[in-house]
Amino acid sequence: MKPLEGITVLDFSQFLSAPSAALRLADMGAHVIKVEKPETGDICRTLYISNCMIDGDSSLFHAINRNKDGITLDLKAEKSKSILADLISQSDVTLFNFRPGVTEKLGLDYDSVKKINPRIIYGEISGYGCKGPWKQKPGQDLLVQSLSGLPFLNGNRNDAPMPFGLSVADMFAGQHLVQGVLSALIKREHSNEGSLIQVSLLESILDIQFEVFTTYLNDGYEEPVRSAVNNANAYIGAPYGIYETADSYLALAMVPIPYLGELIGCKALLQYTDPSSWSDQRDEIKTILKDFLKTNTTSHWLSILERADIWCADVLNWDELMQLDGFKELEMIQKITRKNGTELYTTRCPITIDRQRYTNKKAAPAIGQDNELYIH
């Protein structure tokens, strides 16, 4: 039995953050009904990246909204009220990511929803929290990353501050919402009452920096300094990073510098015997390594370093990764199918429960495809 079988989730959210939370709940067994605006629906349907459209919807929308049913409702219309009340009273979880104030206007704020169903678990994601001067700012991933200090950790020192190249604030916030919702479902078994779960992109993107941010808070507020050479973590000394080789790239994690020098035959590294120099002279050491590693191939370096149990790895692109048995064993890719027969490929849930990999063939809903089933 999947853990969340029997749980119904009404997902009013759009884009990535909260919809990705609903997807995780769906993959763990919940029944998710996506509620969209008539005609246009979730704006993510038309957010094409690299112009990849599948059966009328963007590849992003497909990735985020598989394994859900879809209905359309005009949330402002009077006639929707009773339909909504009906749906809410039969649900366990509702998810929102509207801007602050919007749910109140629609009569879908926590207090209103709780009156309809006191056992409801009401999850919401905001950009910057529900109080304070930033609450009306647009809760967009890059903008939140930019305020969080994170881009000053990423990229090389002479680059402009560089955001992480994915919507990580959205994704972490979505998963934190899942955590909060699950904890509230557990609590409800004791208390028989619902809960309000709130997360924000800003708190979530700060949380993923908690190790280095805590360092900053306790070292006299020194700002992080990125490595000028192949930066991989502002707080970790040489050789930590990805280096070019004669034919490809090589990742090196933590290893004592003179020992590394000895193994690869780089005499210039032998002088750095004091471990504090690996941080203080990080760029100098990494520059030596950068030049030296170009003199031979990745497989040459790997054969030396792996034998010595050094933490190192090849650097793969997706084509290369997917050829390998280590990847194939994971069966990470699944084929999903729309009601009209359209097939596409995506990844599966990353959590394995009771040795079962959770896959589901159900693709993202066409707009309003399940109206007849739910709206009478």
Add this chain to the structure above:
Amino acid sequence: MKPLEGILVLDFSQYLAGPSAALRLADLGARVIKIERPSSGDGSRSMTLKNLIADKDSVLFQTINRNKESFCADLKNKSNFAAVKKLIEKADVMIENFRPGVMKKIGLDYDAVTKINPRIVYGTVTGYGTVGPWTKKPGQDLLLQSLSGIAWLNGNDGEPPAPFALSIADSYTGVHLAEGIMACLFRRFRTDKGGLVEVSLLESILDMQFEVLTTYLNDGHKQPQRSKYNNAHAYLSAPYGIYETRDNYIALAMGSVTDLGRYLHIDELARYTDQNEWFTKREEIKQLIGAKLKSETTGHWLDILEANGYWCSDVYSWNRLIESDGFQALDFLQNVKRPHTSQDLWTSRCPITVNGDSMKSSKWAPALGEDTEKISREFGLISEKGDAL
């Protein structure tokens, strides 16, 4: 009442992925006991960032392991092992991140543990899963990022692939582990049985790429192409990115290139009326924008763009962030110093708010074995005289 009150978690894991999952469960109300080997304990006790140590343990360790207790046990010692088995009888959750096979040798793999306690939810973290040719590889964050393709999404084109500069595979895996564990705790109310939750750094770092991987899988396997200039997302069009200004930086998210040209008075942008070109000619468009933005201050540009509802933002260092009213409104920091020490230890709180409660806790990270005796008495693991039973 915090949502997980009454739940007992035994955390055998070390470093970041497993312990960060246990931390989240603790913040949500669970009682977490770290089971650590005598004399050295969790390897991250001695792993420092910037040599920061407080009261003999690294600040890094204390960041990840606040709000927990510590119980020392040598799992190879018979009486210690018996004590741990007794704890397992009482526990709701256990977490481990040993290399595949190690728990089986010790005699605490899932099948053995369910015989002691069939209601236990057992969480396992590995680097690469439990089957296949990679199970013996070291499960270190940078190495996983390097194998997963994610480094080809970050940094500027022309530079080597650049990892996301945090231990993001570890963090995401920890989040997934906590999810799986809580889902199984919920199921237990129906089935009265525990469950086995397995996560790996590789699956989690692939999941982080699920949107763009799905695009790749359905667009004929086109490799992602990073932007050469101020890369922020390989798949997004101009102007998406962070740009230098006269005094600082500015972030521009998705928006119309031609509108932007009008707002900023960049006449050359008027000719990009075909939206496809915002992607295909992204480099030249971004260069034009970048050249103009350098001529004035961030404040100047923000005034213009915000007035037009354009998605933009200042770019804050941590110094500016923590001084801002927006950050202070979050009430995001808490002091977790050990009670006998005078030096404060400030860290961030749980990012989840439950019924208006921000789940703060001042419970510090335990010294190694700090709670061994207390726990031994509480769970009847030693006699009144203090001898092991």
